Amino acid sequence: MSDKKQFIVFGVGRFGSALARTLNDLGHEVLAVDSDESRVAAIAPHVTSALQVSAMDEEGMRSLGIRNFDAAIVAIGDNLQHSIMACIMCKELGAKYIVGKATDAMHAKVLRKLGVDRVVFPELDMGERVAHSLVSPHLLDLISLDGDYVLVNLSCPSSWEGKSVREADIRRRYRVTLLAVYHGSDMIMDVTPDMLLKEGDRLLVLGHRKDVECVEALS
Numbered sequence: 001m002s003d004k005k006q007f008i009v010f011g012v013g014r015f016g017s018a019l020a021r022t023l024n025d026l027g028h029e030v031l032a033v034d035s036d037e038s039r040v041a042a043i044a045p046h047v048t049s050a051l052q053v054s055a056m057d058e059e060g061m062r063s064l065g066i067r068n069f070d071a072a073i074v075a076i077g078d079n080l081q082h083s084i085m086a087c088i089m090c091k092e093l094g095a096k097y098i099v100g101k102a103t104d105a106m107h108a109k110v111l112r113k114l115g116v117d118r119v120v121f122p123e124l125d126m127g128e129r130v131a132h133s134l135v136s137p138h139l140l141d142l143i144s145l146d147g148d149y150v151l152v153n154l155s156c157p158s159s160w161e162g163k164s165v166r167e168a169d170i171r172r173r174y175r176v177t178l179l180a181v182y183h184g185s186d187m188i189m190d191v192t193p194d195m196l197l198k199e200g201d202r203l204l205v206l207g208h209r210k211d212v213e214c215v216e217a218l219s
Contacts, residue, residue: 004027004028004029005028005029005070005071006028006029006030006031006068006069006070007020007023007028007029007030007031007069007070007071007072007073008030008031008069008071008072008073009023009030009031009032009033009072009073009075010033010034010055010072010073010074010075010076011033011034011074011075011076011077011078011082011083011086012032012034012039012040012042012043012075013039013075013077013078015075015077015101015122016032016034016073016075016076016101017032017039017042017043017046019073019075020032020043020047021043021046021047024046024047024048029048030047030048030049031047031048031049031050031064031069032044032047032049032050032051033050033051033052033053033064034050034053035052035053035054035055035082036052037052040052051064054082055076055085055086055089056081056082056085058089061086061089061093062089062093064093066089066090066093066095067093067094067095067096069095069096070096070097071095071096071097071098071099072090072095072096072097072098073098073099073100073101074086074090074098074099074100074101074111074116075101076101077101077103080103080107083100083101083107083111084110084111084114087100087111087114087115087116088114091114091115097117097118098115098116098117098118099116099117099118099119100114100116100118100119100120101119101120101121101122102119102120102121103121103123108121148208148209149206149207149208149209150206150207150208150209150212151179151204151205151206152204152205152206152212152216153182153202153203153204153205154203154205154216155201155202155203156197156198156199156200156201156202156203157215157218158199158218159218160197160218161197161198161199161201162196162197162198162199163196163197164193164194164195164196165178165191165192165193165194165195165197166193166194168197174207174211174214174215175207175208175211176205176206176207176208176211176212176215177205177206177207178191178203178204178205179191179204179205179206180204181195181197181201181202181203181204182201182202182203182204183198183201184200
């Protein structure tokens with residue numbers, strides 16, 4: 001693929017290994033790094049390459065060529081010291097973009113102080129998404145963004161079925177942006193004003209949480 005990227009993932013526990021595998025399946029190059037030999041052996045068949053290196057091993061970290069990757073993901077969650085050291089080394093060695101996994105608010109605060117570009121809470125994020133799906137059956141998925149904005153995948157409201165995007169007047173009336181429409185297994189990102197919305201369509205919508213909740217209430 002022409003937009004193939006290179007990622008380095010530190011820590012291949014449940015979250016790190018799932019992330020590394022998915023990036024690899026999407027066609028990108030992935031170097032998985034962990035201090036645990038068994039984890040390295042387990043992930044090796046599913047990524048471009050895998051190495052056993054401890055975040056506390058400064059020489060080993062320098063040998064990885066971290067500055068050459070498009071992004072470094074520090075997914076170490078079971079050892080706070082190793083997580084912090086990995087982030088420090090990534091910063092010192094010129095990582096272009098750093099994503100850090102946090103296990104709690106204090107961990108997240110430390111990572112941000114270190115200059116991590118994006119802090120993620122896998123368990124918290126997934127818990128929120130599952131909770132929303134349970135209480136709002138038409139809301140299929142939700143991702144929280146900065147500024148109380150959300151990116152959601154929801155069922156097409158019945159009042160929009162049979163109407164074009166223009167006729168539904170989505171942006172003006174509801175103050176949300178329709179990014180893509182799923183017709184069955186087809187994802188259409190070139191959303192035009194004349195596109196007809198149909199029963200069974202799924203919509204990828206971006207907007208302020210309150211505005212998105214108003215759209216979800218239409219179903």
